[in-house]
Amino acid sequence: MATTTGSDTDSRTESDAQAVESDPEQPAANVGWRYTVSQVRRDPTALAGLGIIGVATLVAVIAFLDQTVLPMFGIEQYAIAQAVWMSPNAEVAPQLLPPAWTTNVFGEGTWAHPLGTDDRGRDILARVFYGTRIAISVGVIATTIALVAGTVVGSVAGYYGGRIDDVLMRAVETLYAIPFLVLVIVFMVAFGRDLTFAMIGVGIANIPTFARLIRSRVLSVREEDYIEAARAAGVRDRNIIFRHVIPNSFAPVLVQATLQIGVAILIVAGLSFLGFGAQPPTPSWGQMLSQSRDYMLPDPWFSIWPGLAILITVVGFNLLGDGLRDALDPRINN
Amino acid sequence: MSEPLLTVENLKTQFFTEEGTVRAVDGVNFEVNEGELVGLVGESGAGKSVAAQSIMRLVEEPGRIVDGTVTFDGKKLVDIEETPDGRMEESDEMLSNREMREQVRGxxxxxxxxxxxxxxxxxFKVGAQLREFIELNRGVNESEAKTIAVDMLREVGIPEPEARYDDYPHEFSGGMRQRVLIAMALACEPRLIIADEPTTALDVTVEGQILDLVSDLQERYDTAFLWVTHDMGVVAEICDRVNVMYLGEVIEEAEVDDLFHDTKHPYTEALLRSMPRPDRSVESLDPIKGVMPEAINPPSGCRFHTRCPEAREACKEFHPEYQDVSDADEAPHAVSCIKYERVGYEDSDPLQTEATGAFAGGLADMRGDDDGRDPAGVPGGEADE
Incomplete structure (x- = not known):
């Protein structure tokens, strides 16, 4: 805190300044990004989550470059992968090989394919690597859609109350009443089976979570004096909602969003397993699981690797989410 | 004096709750002149804050302004009229919500x-909030607004305003935050500042400082103030003129000296007896008996008759007229009490209430202690330092 004992300080304000410094009611600054980051840094499990997400994001970015960005400049898809290792879609090896250190009925593992090969002889390591991109982007984009729409709907409903609240929240609850997977699948059947609609569908289906969460916070924030002070100052409703209400209601939403990314990854993997979402030959974890289910007994490793990838990524988001919750929840103050 | 800056006429604000209609403000009249410091005093629940909010049209559901006119500088902030078919409706002259927001508020x-x-x-940082407020209401750009904001912080006695500009609100003490809010109110040089119990949450030393600051700034900027408070000490300290509210009505209005030394209404008298005063020594303070009745079902006749030490039978039946009772050569002094009307107060029998002391002594004494908690008489002596 800035010291307030300048020489020009007159006596009456000096007593104010001392009151600040000795006020036991006020702990050190516990708002703002710096505080949140410092709290997360002291939490080893949250750091582990952050590490997992960091690695996964890096992998996803490389995959994105290789699959989408470089082809725009006339370079062949999977050029990086081929230069370093091999294309995830290349069929080069015997099928259903186990990892390098084991054997199964189809043959002996080789270090040319450390995690083994799939039912078409494609390298599993390369496919898991490239599947990360879809998992991360789907989780983030679907959650962003839900977050933005849910926050707007929930805060408008909570701030205005009355009939607007009734209409918006009943609409949101209608969404909530339909089983999640059914909703997304119906949406995809209606609009298209590919990944774009999987993301939008999951995003829409998640709107109620965020709308209800932020509305419950807005209901208490809108009664705060500074909201009335803003109204008395002539601030328009739109600015009150976006500049005063939402920033003060956002902490639990941020935590929920982090956890929700993990959930969205799981759901999209589930959709891919059912044949909705990423279409072959695009590598995605859910689709790998789907292909592997016929070979689970002779070659369990085929299912284990993509399953493990999903598990680790989702755990990463959950650990970070829990860490953020501890950091942002004012009731837990250690 | 010319046209008052703010005129409130017959203002009625009601809250439509499940238990019934709460008549929080029930036909209030008062004025604030240019550059004048007017007090609005009353116990908790008298409706003073709701009256202040009604002026700004900040009353929220389930509350609604149902009747009355508020004129500010020729503009009708509130103007509710009866239509030919008997409904109460906003007149065409009344400012729209948008005009309220863009022209009046702030x-x-x-x-x-x-x-x-x-x-x-x-x-948000204190400075950023102040700056945003100035940008919004004075139409200046960001850097100009920042200069004004720092100047205002210095003006209200915040040391090192440039450094404090980037602090968060929790890094300020209560007194300093109130200074910031006063800076914010003054920053746009409004013609009227409504202060809704601004010193109630502060301790008395800081309260004294804030009152000094306000009198200082008021002289310099010549801003009119409507000072809402329950503290008679504060009123004596800074107000020019006082309106006393009881249960949604203004029951007495006078210049501050007249109110203290030539008190007309029994309620005001009781209020003054219940606080220590530097100009009188008494053995013990005399609190007002009982609590204020619910505003859902206000008592018949004079609303104060249930607690009035001078109540008579007639008080139950006649609602007193709010009228000027001063002599022609005196400052106006309005009061609503039937003592000053010719409706038979003198011939009427005293009412049997606790306050008139007509109950059995033991009961009254026993109850007396409990009633000492009455919030009306918050000690106000310290403000006279």
Whole structure:
């Protein structure tokens, strides 16, 4: 805190300044990004989550470059992968090989394919690597859609109350009443089976979570004096909602969003397993699981690797989410 | 004096709750002249805050302004008329919500709220909030607004305003936050500032400092103030003129000296007896008996008759007229009490109430202690330092 004992300080304000410094009611600054980051840094499990997400994001970015960005400049898809290792879609090896250190009925593992090969002889390591991109982007984009729409709907409903609240929240609850997977699948059947609609569908289906969460916070924030002070100052409703209400209601939403990314990854993997979402030959974890289910007994490793990838990524988001919750929840103050 | 800056006529604000209609403000009349410091005094629940909010049209559901006119500088902030078919409707002259927001709130009339701890947004820096407010209401760009904001912080006695500009609200003490709010109110040079119990949440030393600051700034900027408070000490300290409210009505209005030394209404008298005064020594303070009745079902006749030490039978039946009772050569002094009307107060029998002392002594004494908690008589002596 800035010291307030300048020489020009007159006596009456000096007593104010001392009151600040000795006020036991006020702990050190516990708002703002710096505080949140410092709290997360002291939490080893949250750091582990952050590490997992960091690695996964890096992998996803490389995959994105290789699959989408470089082809725009006339370079062949999977050029990086081929230069370093091999294309995830290349069929080069015997099928259903186990990892390098084991054997199964189809043959002996080789270090040319450390995690083994799939039912078409494609390298599993390369496919898991490239599947990360879809998992991360789907989780983030679907959650962003839900977050933005849910926050707007929930805060408008909570701030205005009355009939607007009734209409918006009943609409949101209608969404909530339909089983999640059914909703997304119906949406995809209606609009298209590919990944774009999987993301939008999951995003829409998640709107109620965020709308209800932020509305419950807005209901208490809108009664705060500074909201009335803003109204008395002539601030328009739109600015009150976006500049005063939402920033003060956002902490639990941020935590929920982090956890929700993990959930969205799981759901999209589930959709891919059912044949909705990423279409072959695009590598995605859910689709790998789907292909592997016929070979689970002779070659369990085929299912284990993509399953493990999903598990680790989702755990990463959950650990970070829990860490953020501890950091942002004012009731837990250690 | 010319046309008053703010005129409130027959203002009625009601809350439509499940238990019934709460008549929080029930036909209030008062005026604030240019550059004048007017007090609005009353117990908790008298309707003074709701009256202040009604002026700014900040009353929220389930509350609604149902009748009355509020004129500010020729503009009708509130103007509710009876239509030919008997419904109460807003007249065409009444400002729209948008005009209210863009022309009046913050720009012409500013409010300082009761709790300085809660009136600043905790997630933004103090300076940024002040700057945003100035940008919004004075139409200047960001850097100009920042200069004005720092100047205003210096003006209200914040040391090192440039450094404090980048602090968050929780890094300020209560007194300093109230200074910031006053800076914010003054920053746009409004013509009227409504101060809704601005010193209630502060301790008395800081309260004294804030009152000094306000009198200082008021002289310099010549801003009119409507000072809402329950503290007679504060009123004596800074107000020019006082309106006393009881249960949704203004029951007495006078210049501050007249109110203290030539008290007309029994309620005001009781209020003054219940607080220590530097100009009188008494053995013990005399609190007002009982609590204020619910505003859902106000008592018949004079609303104070249930607690009035001078109540008579006639008080139950006649609602007293609010009228000027001063002599022609005196400052106006309005009061609503049937003592000053010819409706038979003198011939009427005293009412049997606790306050008139007609109950059995033991019961009254026993109850007396409990009633000492009555919030009306918050000690006000310290403000006279």
């Amino acid at each position: 720009r012409e009339i500013a409010i300082v709220f009761q709790d300085p701890m809660e009136s600043l947004n905790p997630v």
